[in-house]
Amino acid sequence: MIDALYIAATGMRAEAAQIDAISNNMANLNTPAYKRQGVNFESLIYQTEKVGSVNGQLQSQGMGAAASQITRFYEQGDLKVSDDQMDIAISGKGFFEVELPSGSLAYTRVGNFKLDDNGFLVTENGYLLADRIQVSPDAIDINISESGVVSARLSDNSEETLGQISLAGFMAEQDLDVITGGLYGANEDSGSAYYSEPGEDGLGLVRQGYIEASNVDLVEEMLSLTMAQRAYEGSSQVIRAADEIMKINNSLRV
Known part of the structure; x- marks a missing residue:
């Protein structure tokens, strides 16, 4: 008993x-x-x-x-249309790489970005996108292609290429450390991140104006x-x- x-x-x-x-x-x-x-x-x-x-x-x-x-x-959640051109969703595998205040790197699929005081793309919590995309103050429209190329239309109606968003992938993403607020960290079990442009090496495409929902x-x-x-x-x-x-x-x- x-x-x-x-x-x-x-x-x-x-x-x-x-x-x-x-x-x-x-x-x-x-x-x-x-x-x-x-x-x-x-x-x-x-x-x-x-x-x-x-x-x-x-x-x-x-x-x-x-x-x-x-x-x-x-597994991916549904992609929902948003009204913000700074929202970016990943259609397929992959993560955005961001820099934490400590200088270490973290990974997220939450793509509701905004601009900081210096015009850099940052997460909602202020973490800098590791690709360091900076938008000119006189930009009136921003375009992000499915392959991650970021460009802007300026006030004089000219076009300017701002940079390339890359995605990070992992051989064992299920073993990533959960940090907080949709952030994940690499470890020995997950392996180091590998990087590629969206749509290559098994990684997904990026969709501007969309937010990935919960799965x-x-x-x-x-x-x-x-x-x-x-x-x-x-x-x-x-x-x-x-x-x-x-x-x-x-x-x-x-």
């Missing part, structure tokens, strides 16, 4: 982690370029017991389950939440049943 209590408790902890992940997905349903997360489970160490006194048969008994890892799913499917998350809640309740009922049996055993008189 003691084993049953501990095994059921591990199940409750694992399902609680799953419920937390699903709840976080649902809370970010409308967050641009949010990537849904899921929980990987693993069986805890097995205990081998002798179940036959005659032939000495052995039986392995699982000792529960645990949430081993949070996984991000990087969370509300119906799927609600179904997963219901299943996780039922599994949690099932483990709690095992604890109650084991407790009742222990009470009965303790009340027996020899």
Whole structure:
């Protein structure tokens, strides 16, 4: 009975982690370029017991389950039209590379850019796009091609090429570190970033005037939440049943 209590408790902890992940997905349903997360489970160490006194048969008994890892799913969200020419979405694989205040590099798919005081393209949180695209103060219109070429129409109606937006890709993007606010960091598991112009080397194209939506499917998350809640309740009922049996055993008189 003691084993049953501990095994059921591990199940409750694992399902609680799953419920937390699903709840976080649902809370970010409308967050641009949010990537849904899921929980990987693993069986805890097995205990081998002798179940036959005659032939000495052995039986392995699982000792529960645990949430081993949070996984991000990087499939693309829907591209939604915006009214801002500074909004850029990636259609396909790849990330924008940005510079953090510390000088380190981070990667994001959130492309709602703006201009800082010096005319450089920065993220909504002020992180500088690593390609360092600077827009002239007398620019009256900005054009970004699908291949990432940025140009501007100036007040004298002339055209000026401002630079090239490159994309970063990873061999194992699912292993990127999650920083905050849609930012990700490279590590040994994800490998170093490789760079290419949009549309080359398996990377996607950029779409001006679009924002990538979250890839969370509300119906799927609600179904997963219901299943996780039922599994949690099932483990709690095992604890109650084991407790009742222990009470009965303790009340027996020899």
